[in-house]
Amino acid sequence: MQFSDIQSQEKTIDILQKMVEGDRIPHALLFTGPQGSGKALLALALANYILCTNKGKDRCGVCGPCLKANKIIHPDLHFVYPVIKKDGKQRAETLSADFIKEWREFIQGNPYGTLENWMNFLNSQTQPNINRKECTEIIKKMGLHSFESDFKILYIWNAESLGKEGNSLLKLIEEPPEKTVIILIAEKLDAVLGTIQSRCQIIHVGPLSDAAVHAQLDAYELTEDKKQEIVHIAEGNMNAAIALVEDTKETVSTEILDWFRIAYKNDPVQLVQWVNAISSIGKPAQKRFLSYGLFFMKEYLKLLYTSDFSNARLSAEEKATAEKMARIIDTHKTEDIAAMLEENLGYLARNANSKIVFMEMSLQLEKIMKSKVEQLIN
Template sequence: MQFLSIPGQAKEKKQLVTQVNQDRIPHAQILLGRPGSPKLALALAYACYILCQDRKDGDACGVCKSCLKSMQYKHPDLHFAFPVISKEGKKREDTTSQDFLDQWRPAVSENPYLDIQAWSQYIGAEKTQPNINTRECNEMIKQLGMRSFESPYKLLLIWLPEYLGKEGNRLLKMIEEPTDNTFIILIAENQERILNTIISRCQITKVSPVSDIQATEYIKARHPNIDSEILAQAVQMSDGDLNKALHIALGSSIDYSDLLLSWMRLSYKRDFSELNDWITMLNTKGREDIKHFMEYAMSFMREYAFYLQTEDVSRLSDSQQLIAKNMTKIMDMIKVESVAKLLQECLSEIMRNVNPRICLMAKSIELGDILRSKDQVKSLYDM
């Protein structure tokens, strides 16, 4: 992976490139960023840059022998450690990342914004929590203790050190006194869940989330046929999480904006037969899509509140602008707050595995009450 294929992140790229160019690569560094931020992508591009035999203009050349291997995640001096589960036919305590490299390589090249949920699905770990075990720690120490094969450097990327328990203390000596030209890069999301003993020995580089424009361009470049309305909605509701935006945009053919409008309309009308059909339709899409719909509705309410206060439509897509303008007839800031609270409650109930049908019907009645309360200048029938 090269830096040029990562959208934005100018500050982070410059910092990493400068470290290499000035020969001041920290022995142990944590790239820390929220889920869906390009921290893993940056770590991969950084590793590729360090190992490249012909670095050019602040990026790896992409064509030298070393780059070709790094870009396939097959460079013998580039080691990986990441959370796994037990491999079929093997005990968990005997399984390490090595056993999952054949899944890791395609997973990362398909999506360098990978998060633990996507990875868990990839390796069939929906029911078991992946982790980094003692055997893995011993393997890391062994790998870095060996001489490098092809490059003057040895690199170890530890993805999600949050999944390292107390056994992580075994790594302290390796992190504190690494052998020459050995660099450890940890890629993390949650500083509070990493062993303090590890954090205190690492330099931390914060990675910012991608902007909506960068996320849109990135997804569009890879999926040119994607519906732009669905893409705009997916990006807006993902709040800088590129992985989530990708997942929603690709996995969904649902126009959430349309869905929200019909929900409000039916709730307002209190047409229980039609509401029941609407709920049945949404329910068939599954819990994950209902969750996404609620998240979309919440992000739309935030944008709508912004529009109400500023009349600035620049953050809304074309179809959202139309809905927002119509909504002003019935929805003021007080109602926005009540609806936002209702959506939040609905989302947490869905996440707590409450029956979606029961939850959605109760919330639809409540939504109708909110929308009908006080004076309405014009009814939702006109929307």
Template sequence: MRFEQVLGQSELKQMITSSLQEDRLAHSFILLGPAGYGALPLALATAQFLLCKNRSETDACGECSSCHKAANYIHPDLHFSFPTIKPKGSKPVTSLDWMKEWRSFLHKNPYANIHEWLIDLGGDNKQGNITRDECVRIVKTLGLKSFESEYKIQLIWMAEYLAKEGNRLLKLIEEPPPGTVFILMAEQEQKVLNTILSRCQILRTTPINDADIKEHLRKLETPDDDLDRIVRIAKGDVNLAIQLTSAEGLFGADMWLKWLRVLYKKNPLEMVDFSDEFARLGRESQKAFLTYGLHFLHEMVRQQSHPGLQPNLPKVESVAMVKISQMLSLNHTFQAIALLEKSIYHLERYANTKVLMLDNSIRLSKFFDINKEGQDASQKKMNV
């Protein structure tokens, strides 16, 4: 992948290329940010830039043999480490055992996240790990001479999965052998070992602008009608935008408004019916539904704390949101947000969706009992 193909992140690209020009490129750096901001594509482009035999000041050539190998993730001086799972009864595994799956994951969507990767590996909620054996392998591999390039590059994706085993790599990360560059990536800075963070230059990725995301989605043949709505919800996260495009028929948001009506009416049979309807959606659509709900609730927080602000929602949904924002307290809105975030977490781990949604309905419907003035909200007519 060339820098040109990486969405956004122009400051980081510029910083990386100019520091190589000036011979002050850090030996070890860590890219921090959500997967959907593109830390992995940026790391892949940096690797190809370093390996290219004919690079310009700002990008790899894309045509030399090194570029071809790097672009196909088969360059012998480009090493990958990432969380893996150990199939039942197998010997301990390293990233090498999953290279075929990894390459196809990168070809499919390098903005994808760890949950999507773990599903590719096992299809269930197995916990991934960068194992002790993997760390031993890294130390061994980097001890060897490079094969054909002046650089040897070690990518470690989702460095928060290194856990204590990461301490085996400290010496190498602090002072890699000549020509060796470590590029780590992580989403949750607080979960990365401090001993590792302190030895890396820290680079933070930033949200990708709407125009770039739209352009990318157009290439994936997303209907133009959906684009504005998707980028509005995705807030700079390309992967989220891609997930939203693969959800069928969500974007009328009709279903979300329907759920709010069910919650308001608190009819148990309707709640059960709604959970059944939700459970029949595909996994991506379920996530998209909840993600849309989060966007709606975040807009509601803005509205509740600054009444009169122009909501970042289409007209019909705006009207509904403003009405509901007057019925719930700010505190309840925050609780609803926490509940939906937790639901997305559970969905990614294959929870029982029917039970999950019914439970959400029961909890959230209680918020409609008392409005923020302490009056019985059911006296107010809700008409969304």
């Protein structure tokens, strides 16, 4: 959570740095901007910057407060976000703190996530909100001394969720105790209580530039063509871009599994049909198919070695695919398949005939899958 990780928001970052450097931090800031613009990330970077004890133009990243802020465990950085009823508790008694584990995972996994993403993450059908008890707790907490830092920071994510209960916070927002900074984040400014808006310094965050979205897509296994396609559709919304990456992964993982099935069955008619179909999608898409396949086999291999299907860079659908594969494809076979994919990616890059490449790979794949399971110890 540092400014230098955030691209194309230089102007806003400059304003925030100057506030802190000049010791002119407003007591309440409201970050607002369209979905996927990174407003929550900017707000987190600001909170971390304030807490850092060795800051320059950015947080230092290595001091104790930075390490804690980074893990979302700093005792003076309080998070409030809409929640649902916790098992075994009444809704009216449930607080953000009851979901802190889930929240950490959510915000660190995708800081661009929306309320809807958060609902899906919680597997909830009901709309989360920020309740009366939460507001009472906030006022109590902010009245206490800070633990480790000079500052206490209250970070309210999705301030739209503050219904009329939010009015009980007006006095706190207007005149917080000394060295207290209240940071609110909202996608839809007009859905935030007007009484709250008028008491905050509003920080408008614009959509990301195409270059910034493109740069962040480097973290995923995608071809240049696919990246450009996603950048084009996302229009500066990084959350939409991430969703598109997930879609791509899911479709391709199903396609890979289909291919394995067809190769295993070795029905000549079906096989020729499949080879014709993949030959017609064009070189870039074929390369994407194989490079995704290679990525998938490498992640799958890690799963086989650790037998831990919960921990991998794979989506739920991919993990389901991997579990099905585990019955017939062992570590040796996986290594052979990965080597085959890598080699053939090279052939495709050198403009080999794709029909021949995919037909030969399918036959090789069948051979690998049907070979005897070798002993792990020779």
